[in-house]
Amino acid sequence: MNYHDLLNILELILLAAVFVFLFRFVFMNYASKVRKPLAWTQAVRRGKLSRELIKAERKYTDKIRFYNLWLQTERLRKDGIEGSFAELGVYKGETARLMHLCAPEKILHLFDTFEGFPATDLKDESGKAAAYTTQHFADTGLEKVKRYLGEHPEIIYHQGHFPESAKGMDNEKFALVSLDADLHKPTKAGLEFFYPRLSPGGVILIHDYNADWPELMKAVDTFCNSIPESLVPVPDADSTVMIVK
């Protein structure tokens, strides 16, 4: 075997190693499939779900987040848990739409500036949020979100800075709340406002409870030290946690 043959063999081995590495990378990151919960498959088969909800499930990339939300709404319905739904941090309305499709009969309160982060909330942030400006999530608008979600008397919009935008809602009861505001201040304010108004059995879903958002985690941890419930982790892509009262 001469020097060139040896080089060719080495080249082949290297190519094979790169191929195996790439195949594993693509397979493990993009080809892994989440099996559908049996409850979902049966509900589809029995014609219990709307066409829009089934279509939304097909398109939504974080399947675990989707199934968790749907299963929670099913549980609340089955157990007759009273109260409205709400989301703090709506942006263009993607999650809000899922919440409405899962439970169209529920009043859904939507809280956002609908023009990006308020400057006062951006102070003292760290992690990914330290790089946020008032321009982030500003490419939306109340009218745009209304068009996206369609005309539904059950959907009520509260435009402005939270918690001031929740003024006059002291006597409201909630069954399901999605907190998705990314930052410390609105997350803290959201927990302080919604938790006392959450019905027994109701649930608060807090998105992005992970090391990329340390100030959000601090707000959640500090609040949870003052309540009897434990945080329930959800294995979705961005580490949602739940408080079930």
Ligand SMILES: C[S@@+](CC[C@H](N)C(=O)[O-])C[C@H]1O[C@@H](n2cnc3c(N)ncnc32)[C@H](O)[C@@H]1O
């Ligand atoms: C990550 S986005 C929400 C994503 C959204 N849930 C979705 O489904 O695409 C965060 C949103 O929180 C809003 N937000 C953050 N702090 C707020 C506050 N104090 N008052 C009102 N809205 C706030 C921002 O305007 C932004 O639209």
